[in-house]
Amino acid sequence: MSTEVIEFINAYIVPLGWKLIGAIVVWIVGGWIISLLIKAMNKAMQRRHIDTTLAKYAEGGAKVGLRILLVIIIFGVLGIETTSLAALLAAAGIAIGAAWAGLLAHFAAGVFLVFLRPFKVGDVVSVGGVTGVVVEIGLFSTAINTADNVRVYVGNNTVFSGNIMNYSTNAYRRVELTAQIAHETVPADAIQRIQDKLKNIPNVLAEPKPQVEILSFNEYGTLLTVRPFCANEHYAQVYFDVNKAIVEVGTEAGYNPPARRTAMRNLE
Helix, strand or coil, X not given: CCHHHHHHHHHHXXXXXXXXXHHHXXXXXXXXHHHHHHXXXXXXXXXXXXXXHHHHHHHHXXXXXXXXXXXXXHHHHCCCCHHHHHHHHHHHHHHHHHHCHHHHHHHHHHHHHHHHCXXXXXXXXXXXXXXXXXXXXXXXXXXXXECCCCEEEEEHHHHHXXXXXXXXXXXXXXXXXXXXXXXCCCHHHHHHHHHHHHCCCCCXXXXXXXXXXXXXXXCCEEEEEEECEEEHHHHHHHHHHHHHHHHHHHHHHCCCXXXXXXXXXXXX
């Protein structure tokens, strides 16, 4: 090996190799330190009983900020001038901000969601066409678990710019169901039978009283509306049990199934 090659290796390759090794060590150690800091921050927030929604949002922001700081330190280890890097990042930030205005809008909406608090982690909501339990309000999106156990991420700006339905805010909600009865069935009899059934269904509230009324008339007969009230966590159970009760009423009373009455049959 020539003297020139050895000098080149000693002058450039070896120092660069040490810098790369140092950068890798800093990345590993820095990541470990960040994990410890995040855990310590979470424990501190738990001791102070900080709200889960705010705690998760703060955790996400801290992770991003610490990772950016770690990257800047690594650039310094590699010998890249950090002041020049800061100027470059600032210029890149402007360009990215212009190109990704929507992403920044999601970030701003996330800040408003955390501080205005239309919902919190654990609430059942309907936002952006998605209904489910809020798992996390992130920097740019809100994570929701739907009833069929699918994790959906909805952009914060989409959440904040539309209607927000929070099913967990009030202590109870109304279940909306209907019962179709035939023309020959006496509505008052069906209403009384359904009301008696509702009294025996678990978790149906006595107050407000369940409502069973005539909703409308159609070609099949009379359409009843059945509206019991229940706590939010019992909604699905009450919904299905009331449906079963409506079927049981028709079977036990021997009601004829609703049949379509045409204009011709009315004339006969």
